[in-house]
Amino acid sequence: MMGNILVAACRLLLGLIFVVAAAGKLAKPVQFMGDMAAYEMVPGAVLPWAASMLPMVEAVAGLVLLAGVPFAFSRSKRPVLGIWLTSAAWAVAGMLVMFIVALSVVILQGKSLDCGCFDMLGRYLPIAHSSKVDWGIVGRDFVMLAMAVPPLWRGR
Amino acid sequence: MRSRRLVGRRREARRGGLKRYVLDHGRAVAIMVGASCAAGVAYNFIHPRGIFVPEQVSCAPERKTVTGAVPPAGEVSPKATRTASGQGTKAVQHASHAPVVTPITLEQAKKRYDEHNALFVDARARSLYDMGHIPGALSVPSSTVGSRVPSLPGGRDSVVVVYCVSPDCDEAEIVAKALAGGGYSSVLIFKEGWNAWYDAGYPQQKTSP
Secondary structure, three states: OHHHHHHHHHHHHHHHHHHHHHHHHHHOHHHHHHHHHHHOOOOOOOHHHHHHHHHHHHHHHHHHHHHOOHHHHOOOOOOOOOHHHHHHHHHHHHHHHHHHHHHHHHHHOOOOOEOOOOHHHHHHOHHHOOOEOOHHHHHHHHHHHHHOHHHHHHOO | OHHHHHHHHHHHHHHHHHHHHHHHHHHHHHHHHHHHHHHHHHHHHHOOOOOOOHHHHOOOOOOOOOOOOOOOOOOOOHHHHHHHHHOOOHHHHOOOOOOOOEEEOHHHHHHHHHHOOOEEEEOOOHHHHHHOEOOOOEEOOHHHOOOOOOOOOOOOOOEEEEEOOOOOOOHHHHHHHHHHHOOOOEEEEEOOHHHHHHHOOOOOEOOOO
16 A cells, blocks of 8 residues: 555656646747757757757656556556556656766766756746756756656566 | 557566566657657647747847847848857757857947847946946846846847957857847847947946945
8 A cells, every 4th residue: 555655656746747847848948948058968950859859758758657646556457557657657767867967967067057957937846946957956856766666666 | 559569568578577578668668759759849840939930949130120120231141140150159059940149349239229229238247247337238147147048128029239348258158149049039249348338438337336
């Protein structure tokens, strides 16, 4: 039972965070591209494509996780969303690893730039109090990465 | 249909071990991410403020000037545009939709000042701004910008003129790039900067202590 609650809570939180983060980016795609450009990691020719793809991947993975919240308590042998729930958790974990690497690199390079994590919604969210890249944001991503573990464990 | 097949595979995966798990989940992740990427690109073609909607991103200078603004000659010459993008920051420079920041001369800046058809932005440190700046200019020190897009009164369609101390300073360029990258459609850079303005004896304003 505790396990079910944990899995449901993790799916709910991660799903919400990713959907909210994606919503901010989808609302202002060009600004997000600007934030991404400042990282100087994606070549210019690829940048518009990458900047248009990433928020939607976040949104879909987050929505699938959210859709899976009620099914954490399902006793069915045949999970409704099947392999997709676990795969969404993998996608989220993959993105978080990517974010952690990118953030660590720019912090180590000593750049001071806007995270772009929650973009325009940042100022309304207590979780995103600081939008400048710092180790706190990397820590936050590690916490989210840890939250991906119970859903992955459930779908093993 | 596909998901049923994959669910069936998942059961097999329990028996088939790690390899099956990686194959099945890898495939599902690839399908999910691939579909999302396609949707994301489609979204940015359709959305009025999307990345692939030319009006929003090409930031052609002077295309959306404030009402009544007449671009002084030379501002939109292809040569000037090339120069500006040639000096662009590495990340933005390569983008096919890279925002363009157009340089303007002292005379053009003064003309815009006299006609009140541009918003002046002072990219120097706050202390320098306080000691004297172009009247009406906003202080947006480059150190506070990073990649954050400053939000200016007047919205993204207004004409913005960014300046710093002299042609050698790079603060104006940092702020201008941030503005242009953030969707401001008419960003001009006054390269000669404060020194030229001051030397010409043009109006100035000090922040009262």
